[in-house]
Amino acid sequence: MHEWALAEGIVSTALKEAERGKFTEVTRINVKIGELQQIDGDLFVSLLKEILQVEDPKLKRAEVVFENQEAILKCRVCGHEWLFSESKKGLSDEDAELIHFVPEIAHVYIRCPACKSPDFEVTKGRGVWLESIEGE
Amino acid sequence: MDPRLTIIERRLKDIKRIIAVSGGKGGVGKSLTASVMALIFSRLGYKTGLLDLDFGGPSIHTVLGLKGALPREEKGIIPPDAHGIKFMSIIHYAGDNPSPIRGIDISNAMIELLAITRWGRLDFLIIDMPPGIGDSTLDVIRLLKRAEFLIITTESRVTLDVVNKLLNLLKELKAPIIGVIENMKLTRSSFLSKEIGALDVPFLGEIDFDSGLEDAIGNVDHILGSYSKDPIC
Ligand SMILES: Nc1ncnc2c1ncn2[C@@H]1O[C@H](COP(=O)(O)OP(=O)(O)OP(=O)(O)O)[C@@H](O)[C@H]1O
Ligand SMILES: [Mg+2]
Ligand SMILES: [Zn+2]
Numbered sequence: 001m002h003e004w005a006l007a008e009g010i011v012s013t014a015l016k017e018a019e020r021g022k023f024t025e026v027t028r029i030n031v032k033i034g035e036l037q038q039i040d041g042d043l044f045v046s047l048l049k050e051i052l053q054v055e056d057p058k059l060k061r062a063e064v065v066f067e068n069q070e071a072i073l074k075c076r077v078c079g080h081e082w083l084f085s086e087s088k089k090g091l092s093d094e095d096a097e098l099i100h101f102v103p104e105i106a107h108v109y110i111r112c113p114a115c116k117s118p119d120f121e122v123t124k125g126r127g128v129w130l131e132s133i134e135g136e
Numbered sequence: 137m138d139p140r141l142t143i144i145e146r147r148l149k150d151i152k153r154i155i156a157v158s159g160g161k162g163g164v165g166k167s168l169t170a171s172v173m174a175l176i177f178s179r180l181g182y183k184t185g186l187l188d189l190d191f192g193g194p195s196i197h198t199v200l201g202l203k204g205a206l207p208r209e210e211k212g213i214i215p216p217d218a219h220g221i222k223f224m225s226i227i228h229y230a231g232d233n234p235s236p237i238r239g240i241d242i243s244n245a246m247i248e249l250l251a252i253t254r255w256g257r258l259d260f261l262i263i264d265m266p267p268g269i270g271d272s273t274l275d276v277i278r279l280l281k282r283a284e285f286l287i288i289t290t291e292s293r294v295t296l297d298v299v300n301k302l303l304n305l306l307k308e309l310k311a312p313i314i315g316v317i318e319n320m321k322l323t324r325s326s327f328l329s330k331e332i333g334a335l336d337v338p339f340l341g342e343i344d345f346d347s348g349l350e351d352a353i354g355n356v357d358h359i360l361g362s363y364s365k366d367p368i369c
Contacts, residue, residue, distance in 0.1 A: 005212030005252040008146075009139035016142055098229045101213070101252070104245035107237045108230045118236040126244070130137040 002101060003039055006128050007047040011055050013130045018058055026062040026135040034125035035071035036084050038100040044128070062135075071125030073110070080114035084125065087113070103127050140251035144279055147212075147250060151185070151258040155314065156276050159288040160298035162267035165319035165343070166288050167195040170264040175200075175356055178220040182259035185215065187249070188225035189276070190266035191235050191242060197227050201354030212254040219356050224253050242271040250279065269302055277311045284312040287337075290320050291328045303337055315340040 010031060018026050029048070033039050045064045052059045071084035087110045088096060095109040103126050107118045148154065157170040167190070174186040188196040197203075200223075205216035207228050215222040226235055226245065237245060255261060263283065266272050276283050285306055289299045299316065306313050315338030318328050322345050332339040352358035 001211065002209045002213050002252055005143070005147075005254070006139060008211075009141075009143035009251055012142040012146065013137050013139045017137065102226070102229050102245055102248050104237050104241045104248070105226075105229045105235070107241065108233045108235050119238075122241075127248075128139055130139050 001047070003044055004047055004051075006039070007044060007051055010048060010128065010130050011051045011059065014062070014133050015056050015059060017130070017133050018056075018135060021133075021135070023058065023133070023135040026059050026133050028063045028065060028134040029059075030131040030133070031064060031066040032069050032129040032131050033066055034069050034103075034122075034127045034129065036099065036103045036106060036122055036125055037127040038096060039128060041066045041068060058135075062133075067131070069125040069129075072123045073106075073112075074121045074123045075112035075115060075117055076119045076121060077117040078112060078115040080112055081123075082113055084110075084122075138247070140247050141279070144247070144250045147253060147255065148261070148280065148282070151255060151261045153259065154261045154263065154280055154283040155286050156263040156265050156280070156283045157286050157288060158265040158273065158302065159295075160267065160269060160302040161289070161295045164288045164290050164295060166267070167199055167264050168349075169286075169288050169317065169319065169343075170262050171196055171199040172359060174221045174260070174262045175219060175360055177260050177262075179360070183257060184220070185222040185224070185255045185258045185261040186218070187253075187261060187263045188223075188227070189246060189263055189272050191226045191237060191245060191272075192266060194225050194227050196223065196225060196264055199353055199359070200356055207253075210254070213249075213252045214254055214256075222255060222258070224249060239271065243275050246272060246275055247279065269305055273302075273305075277306075277309050282312075284314045286314045286340075287316045288319050289316055289328065291318055291323065291325060296328065296331060300335070303335060313337055318342045320345040 014029050033041050048064045074081045098105045157166050159166050174184050178184040188194045202218050207216055208214040215224040289295050316332045317340050321342045329339045
């Protein structure tokens with residue numbers, strides 16, 4: 001379960017944000033999950049809740065809300081834009097899992113559908129992101 | 137907010153020293169030196185990690201003759217053991233395929249590896265840097281503030297010119313510099329040691345050009361046999 005490492009990152013960043021904003025209690029943590037990293041939202045939230053219980057009292061009661069973000073790829077060579085979900089259909093489970101560990105590995109296994117170039121940008125939806133925290 | 141940046145420090149907190157083997161120029165022996173250092177430290181009983189940050193041309197696995205060692209998943213990624221060294225590389229994910237990544241993607245891949253890899257307690261983490269003063273050098277300076285730079289060069293003035301620029305950059309950014317090693321020495325000239333001395337950077341020693349080294353690539357006992365004749369070890 002390597003997602004745990006990223007969940008720890010969310011929690012430590014939320015804590016840092018809470019300290020910066022001088023919050024005494026965090027009520028809500030808003031997370032975005034980029035599709036390219038292929039992380040299951042419900043699973044990720046349950047890991048986050050587990051970590052929130054032990055990290056800092058300020059965070060204990062925080063509600064976690066996640067939003068999935070579609071991954072969009074854009075070719076640097078021909079300008080073509082496409083969805084990761086289209087490319088994913090052509091990937092084996094093994095290759096998709098490698099992208100799950102390190103999303104940049106997409107450049108190893110995915111090509112631009114228009115010109116076959118590996119030189120593309122991930123313009124949206126790369127991975128997990130702490131959108132904001134709420135509290136008082 | 138990028139959740140990975142705040143966790144990197146925690147991932148590295150049980151590592152005593154981080155050494156980035158760098159050199160500006162390509163092909164001067166950075167990967168060879170990084171591998172040999174890691175092997176020697178590990179055989180001396182130090183807990184050692186080795187991180188190949190040369191995503192474009194990863195070489196450590198070839199030097200050490202590794203095949204098929206894979207990381208484990210456990211609240212992150214546990215690097216596989218390679219001859220007693222904890223070894224992390226893009227090849228665990230890209231295999232033998234090229235990884236055509238650049239710019240922000242290089243940064244992102246490096247940040248991802250640093251955020252998810254659980255090295256545990258280490259005496260040394262050795263980092264094999266790619267050639268050039270680019271994304272990876274700037275990211276190591278930015279994200280691994282404790283990293284100490286070990287610079288490899290050859291005696292060519294062409295290499296020295298680039299090394300000079302790298303040293304100036306490291307000094308300007310206040311990155312710790314361990315010193316400079318002259319590799320693949322073919323002459324008895326002391327030109328380089330004098331030049332480096334004049335820059336106020338420690339000159340650590342010389343490694344002769346070893347014509348038998350190529351035959352030892354991929355076999356760690358042969359590599360160590362080959363290197364142990366050198367005073368630097
Ligand atoms: N002292 C030496 N004697 C003989 N050959 C050497 C010596 N040091 C390194 N080499 C050889 O030189 C070549 C380049 O070495 P290496 O790959 O370590 O360089 P590098 O600086 O990491 O290159 P790159 O910039 O491409 O990453 C290799 O074939 C290596 O075996
Ligand atoms: Mg190299
Ligand atoms: Zn294209």
